[in-house]
Amino acid sequence: MNDMLRLIEPVIPALRRYARALVRNRATADDLVQDCLERAVSHWGQRREGDPRPWLFTILHNLALSQFRRSARRGKHIAIDEASEDDFKQDAVQEQKLMYQDVLDKLARLPDDQRAVLLLVAVEDLSYADAARVLDIPIGTVMSRLSRAREKLQQEIEGTVDGAPKNVVQLRRMK
Amino acid sequence: MTNRPITEDDLHAYVDGALEPERESEVAAHLQDHPDVARRVSAFSVQRDLLRKALAPIADEPLPPQLNLSEMIETRRRRPSPIWWTVAALLMLSIGGLGGWVMRGNLQGSPGGLAALAQEAAYSYSVYAPDRVRPVEMRASDSAQLVQWVSNRLKQPVTLPDLTGSGYRLMGGRLIATSHGPAAMFMYDDDRGSRLVVLTRPMISEQNAPMAPHSGGDVSGFAWADGGMGYSLVGQAAAESLRPIANEMRRQARSI
Numbered sequence: 001m002n003d004m005l006r007l008i009e010p011v012i013p014a015l016r017r018y019a020r021a022l023v024r025n026r027a028t029a030d031d032l033v034q035d036c037l038e039r040a041v042s043h044w045g046q047r048r049e050g051d052p053r054p055w056l057f058t059i060l061h062n063l064a065l066s067q068f069r070r071s072a073r074r075g076k077h078i079a080i081d082e083a084s085e086d087d088f089k090q091d092a093v094q095e096q097k098l099m100y101q102d103v104l105d106k107l108a109r110l111p112d113d114q115r116a117v118l119l120l121v122a123v124e125d126l127s128y129a130d131a132a133r134v135l136d137i138p139i140g141t142v143m144s145r146l147s148r149a150r151e152k153l154q155q156e157i158e159g160t161v162d163g164a165p166k167n168v169v170q171l172r173r174m175k
Numbered sequence: 176m177t178n179r180p181i182t183e184d185d186l187h188a189y190v191d192g193a194l195e196p197e198r199e200s201e202v203a204a205h206l207q208d209h210p211d212v213a214r215r216v217s218a219f220s221v222q223r224d225l226l227r228k229a230l231a232p233i234a235d236e237p238l239p240p241q242l243n244l245s246e247m248i249e250t251r252r253r254r255p256s257p258i259w260w261t262v263a264a265l266l267m268l269s270i271g272g273l274g275g276w277v278m279r280g281n282l283q284g285s286p287g288g289l290a291a292l293a294q295e296a297a298y299s300y301s302v303y304a305p306d307r308v309r310p311v312e313m314r315a316s317d318s319a320q321l322v323q324w325v326s327n328r329l330k331q332p333v334t335l336p337d338l339t340g341s342g343y344r345l346m347g348g349r350l351i352a353t354s355h356g357p358a359a360m361f362m363y364d365d366d367r368g369s370r371l372v373v374l375t376r377p378m379i380s381e382q383n384a385p386m387a388p389h390s391g392g393d394v395s396g397f398a399w400a401d402g403g404m405g406y407s408l409v410g411q412a413a414a415e416s417l418r419p420i421a422n423e424m425r426r427q428a429r430s431i
Contacts, residue, residue, distance in 0.1 A: 009244050013234035016242070020233050034241050041247050100229035107226065121191055122223045123230055128193065143184045150187070150219050157222065 004044050007052045008037065014053075014124055015060050021119050022064050024108055032067060036060040054130040057120065061134050068112065106156040114149035117142055181205045186212070190219045250330065252379070287355040288381035289405065293389040293398040295353040296374035296407035299360050300394050303349070304370045311347030311362050321348050325359035331377055331404060333359050336424040343371055343420070355379055371410040371417075373424065378405040386421060388414050397421035401428060 015036060019029035036059045040052075047055045107115060113135075120131040121142070128146075132139040181202055188194045189202045206213040303310050313321040318335055326333045328350050335345065343363035351360050351374070358376035378384075378400045386399035389407075396409030396417055406428065408421045 004248060005245060012238060012242055012244065013236075016236070016238075017230050017233040021230055030239055030241060037242060037244055037247055041244075041251050099225070103222075103225045103229050118226070119230075123227055128188075143187065146187055147183055150190075150222065153222055154215075154218050157218075 004041065008040055008056065011053055011056050012037070015056060018057065018119055018124055019060060019064060021104070021107065021123070022112075022116065023067065024104075028067065032060060032063050035063050039063075053124075054126060054133050057124065057126065057130075057134045058136075061116065103153075103157070106153055109156065110149055110152055114145050114152065117145040118149040118153070121146055186216050187219070190216060190223055287379040289384050289387060289398045289400060289407075290389075291353075291355060292358075292374065292376065292378070292400075292405040292407050293396065293409075294391070295351075295355075295358060295376075296360075296372060296396060296398070296409045297389075297391055297394050299351055299358075299374055300370075300372040300409045301392065303360065303362065304372055310370070311360075312349035314347040315345040317347070318345060325350055325357075328357045329359060329375075329377060333375060333404075334428055335361060336373055336427055338363050338371070338420060338423070341420045341423060342366065346370070369411060371408060371412075371420070374407045374409075376405055378403055381405070386425065388418075390414055399425060401425065404428070 012033065015033045016029060019032045019036075020026060023029050023032065036056065039059050040047075040056055043059075107118070110118070116135060117131060120126045120134060121128065126134065128139050128142050132142045135142065137145075179201075185194065185198065185202050189199060189206075194202065206216060313324070322333055322335050325348065338345070342365045344365070346362045346364055348359060348361040351358050353376060355378075356376060358374050361373040361375075363371040363373070381400055382403045384398075384400040384405075386397050388397055389395065394409045394411055395414040396407055397414070398405065398407040399421070400406070406421075406424060408417055408424060410417055
């Protein structure tokens with residue numbers, strides 16, 4: 001029982017971050033994390049030995065997938081512009097805030113599967129093998145999605161995509 | 176140098192710091208000779224850094240109360256909330272004088288185990304069974320609400336034992352405080368007015384324990400635990416006459 005607390009608790013902030021970056025809605029994300037933790041607690045005996053992070057991310061990711069499916073069925077879109085001022089540190093300078101907001105907006109425009117790979121690998125520091133386990137795909141697919149995600153995000157950042165978002169202009173105007 | 180060609184995968188692994196040191200220096204050397212590739216890789220690194228910084232504040236937020244893991248684990252263990260320890264400690268202080276409880280067999284067990292449950296049942300019997308005015312808080316006519324109420328408070332589905340086969344009718348029940356959290360008490364009587372008390376609550380320890388007799392003062396009974404729930408049946412009848420009733424109760428609870 002103490003093991004459970006000791007091993008799971010430090011991962012909660014990362015789980016919240018991943019969930020929020022996936023669904024872009026604080027309440028929905030925290031509900032997913034809560035579900036994830038409850039499942040982890042009740043299925044603790046079924047995890048593999050070792051680092052519980054991939055296991056926890058797998059549970060969370062699968063819950064997020066069903067969440068996506070549910071909202072798709074209801075034809076309801078999850079608000080993607082949830083990220084509010086208080087999602088950022090108070091002391092962050094305005095320009096930095098805008099820059100961060102901008103990259104998150106662009107991240108949100110990636111296809112879900114590419115965004116998931118990029119987040120797990122580049123933000124959550126999962127190994128390629130662990131990311132493959134979490135997403136239940138071959139490691140080669142992880143690599144190709146990662147590559148496509150980075151290329152696409154880069155195009156967005158450089159504003160070379162058609163219908164380039166106004167944020168780019170806005171950001172440049174700031175400078 | 177292995178002279179293996181540098182792949183697209185290598186470039187990403189370079190950005191993610193996932194390469195072996197030797198391969199990493201090979202990629203670094205390749206980048207020096209190929210400024211175009213180096214620009215791309217550097218852009219990916221900037222991107223990675225930006226994403227991490229943009230998302231970092233989320234991980235720094237204080238956790239909302241709904242994500243209190245200790246609480247989830249506690250609930251899972253069906254442990255009562257700390258307030259019950261206070262309530263129960265006060266109760267125990269006030270009725271400490273009752274004392275004199277003896278468990279037969281090897282029931283001098285762990286805190287919160289069967290021995291404690293048996294004692295709680297006996298206390299409940301001695302406080303409520305002699306009450307001629309209001310022995311129960313909710314009467315048998317409201318048994319559905321009674322079950323709902325105690326199930327909510329115990330955070331466990333509680334089933335109402337049916338002892339009519341043994342000649343005992345349900346009178347009603349109430350929630351009682353124990354030093355191990357809330358417990359459900361049900362009271363039964365027969366045609367001659369003799370009463371039985373059934374106490375049930377989630378077990379912290381001894382979550383599965385075989386049925387054992389207990390006695391103390393002028394009551395006796397049986398206690399056991401099944402799948403995390405503890406049960407104790409007490410009455411003034413001879414212990415052995417209670418055994419078939421206890422067996423029947425256990426059978427009913429298991430068959431749900």
